[in-house]
Amino acid sequence: MTDRGEQLGERLRGLRLAGIAGQPVLQSSVAQALQKSVPLISSWEKGKAMPSEEWLHAYARFFATPRSFVDGRPRLLPLEDLRGDELDRCERLFQELLELRSVPKAPDDSMVRSPWEGMWHFADRSPITVVCAGLPVELRPSQALSTPESPDYVALDAYADLDALLELHSHVYAANPGVSVHHTLSDGLTSEDVTNHLVL
Known part of the structure; x- marks a missing residue:
């Protein structure tokens, strides 16, 4: 900001x-x-x-x-x-x-393009939300372990593909250094999330 x-x-x-x-x-x-x-x-x-x-x-x-x-x-x-x-x-x-209004300065035509600029780079520096697929309910941990009150609770247990999430989150953040990048399941989207850039 x-x-x-x-x-x-x-x-x-x-x-x-x-x-x-x-x-x-x-x-x-x-x-x-x-x-x-x-x-x-x-x-x-x-x-x-x-x-x-x-x-x-x-x-x-x-x-x-x-x-x-x-x-x-x-x-x-x-x-x-x-x-x-x-x-x-x-x-x-x-x-x-x-x-x-904070307007990013347009780069000089002679400047070399940043290696990170591309489809995951958002020049306005607004927050970014990575929306992830979740595991089917029957494949998620038992109800006893699926609440924050459980000492064995792991929020990421509900995510379908952690490898893809880690790779994508790292790449999006690297392309937008300093910008807030967070992830959520599709059924956990909030009204504030939908005003951010969404990466599906």
């Missing part, structure tokens, strides 16, 4: 809490207006994922006008529907959010 990413997330959250026409806005309202999921909006506010310029502009349009709500329902107005003062506020907000 970069400081700039955290600053952008804090600003997005601050915009939402400051609200529109003096009324704080729920994450669900922002998600509905932008047609995104609530977990993704939350991930943006926490700085765990980075919205693109397109979505920063959508944020600016949404918070630039009280007309973003009609009869209590959120909406995202097209840019051409904004009025003079709303356009000015939209542009100011957009430029502010752009400055806070």
Whole structure:
């Protein structure tokens, strides 16, 4: 996580809490207006994922006008529907959010490509979740050993192919040094996991 990413997330959250026409806005309202999921909006506010310029502009349009709500329902107005003062506020907000956005510097064409760059490299440095297949229930350890309370509990006993997991996890981490990489079974996915990069 970069400081700039955290600053952008804090600003997005601050915009939402400051609200529109003096009324704080729920994450669900922002998600509905932008047609995104609530977990993704939350991930943006926490700085765990980075919205693109397109979505920063959508944020600016949404918070630039009280007309973003009609009869209590959120909406995202097209840019051409904004009025003079709303356009000015939209542009100011957009430029502010752009400055806070952490954008990796584009490599010079003369630079040699990193040996780790490829299909497992994610330039935005968002967290990565490796989703693994599990053993059939009948092949898993007995119920007595399958809870964390058991002294013989081993979480990895439920995984179908540990060799593949170790190899893939190591390769993904090596291709994204410093990025959070964790693994889970498919039936253990959380709403936060699905906002990360998923490796299946």
